[in-house]
Amino acid sequence: MSEITNWGILATGKIAHTFAKAVNSVSDARLYACASRSGEKAAEFGSLYGAERFYGSYEELAADPNVDIIYVASPMSCHYENVKLCFEHGKNVLCEKSITLNSAQLEELISNAREKKLFFMEAMWMKCQPAFLTAKKWASEGRIGEIRAIRADFSNPVDFDPTDRLFRPELGGGSLLDLGVYPISFVTAFLGFEPCEINSSAYVGGLGVDMDEAVIMKYPNAFASITSGFDMENENRAVIVGTEGRIAFDPWFFCTDTVRLFDKNGKLLEESVTPHLCNGYEYEIKEAQSCLSEGLPESRLNPLSDTVGVMKIMDALRKQWNFSYNGE
Ligand SMILES: NC(=O)c1ccc[n+]([C@@H]2O[C@H](COP(=O)([O-])OP(=O)(O)OC[C@H]3O[C@@H](n4cnc5c(N)ncnc54)[C@H](OP(=O)(O)O)[C@@H]3O)[C@@H](O)[C@H]2O)c1
Secondary structure, three states: OOOOEEEEEEOOOHHHHHHHHHHHHOOOEEEEEEEOOOHHHHHHHHHHHOOOEEEOOHHHHHHOOOOOEEEEOOOHHHHHHHHHHHHHOOOEEEEOOOOOOOHHHHHHHHHHHHHHOOOEEEOOHHHHOHHHHHHHHHHHOOOOOOEEEEEEEEEOOOOOOOOOHHHOHHHOOOHHHHHHHHHHHHHHHHHOOOOOEEEEEEEEEOOOEEEEEEEEEEEOOEEEEEEEEOOOOOOOOEEEEEOOEEEEEOOOOOOOOEEEEEEOOOOEEEEEEOOOOOOOOHHHHHHHHHHHHOOOOOOOOOOHHHHHHHHHHHHHHHHHHOOOOOOO
């Protein structure tokens, strides 16, 4: 691979625009190509961000020999098929969250990636953010003692729109895969992937998708509580409470540049502020690129075992709600 990483963007929806700006901000990254189901849309997107090639089908992008890695930005229900296509053409993949609809799809994609020795990572950008990494460091150094509780909320009110993927079960809509995946990834990063008990409840709405949910996970010595949803407003904060203090994130906890360490009397001990270099997506781009240049098959900051652990918890939650996606 050359020193410049040639990125291909598969699907040109909302997040693809944000990601394209981030690619263009990273040295050694080039937005080389993009693909849409419509040639016109691909040309419009590609011209906007200076891509060299625009394709009117995802297959053409996957087949382009000059593409080093493909960022998959389609709706959740399409990820399995789209990632498989990329692997069939020998392409490394950074795939948007949630990576698949369920564990069965994820396990199959991971075994495809391993068979072909391709890089595969979920674009859980939170885990590459400086604020998150600082909190991990403080926790691992014992700065807050033993963790006893974590609270994390992510809600983003959205007006009902039957055409929006969020409200459409056939596109993997619903708040769990869209928003809930963040607080679950957050909690598990600090407390692990095997809670001894999970209690949860969800409201179903839209066209039959989970709109809001509340989850309590019990660990041997700690509790985690999570809410998420697009039918309610929230502070979108996260706090990790330990026996010696706490770590508190500013809202929007998964991408904030600010995190604070307090002692057990509430005294501020340290504040870490790391302004984004672009829009916050640059960190996952740099992580994927550095893994590719070192020949690593998966991310160090967001390894596949973490993605599998989170997906298993999301499967378990949906089982509690008796909720399945089309075709499951
Ligand atoms: N990391 C983050 O902060 C973040 C934020 C938002 C979303 N996301 C994730 O990014 C992914 C896309 O979200 P988005 O908000 O960008 O969605 P979106 O605006 O609806 O765009 C999705 C794109 O996927 C393509 N697509 C392929 N098959 C489709 C189908 N059957 N129906 C509709 N679109 C289809 C379309 O692109 P073409 O027409 O070009 O083919 C469409 O524009 C999701 O996995 C979501 O969870 C991540």
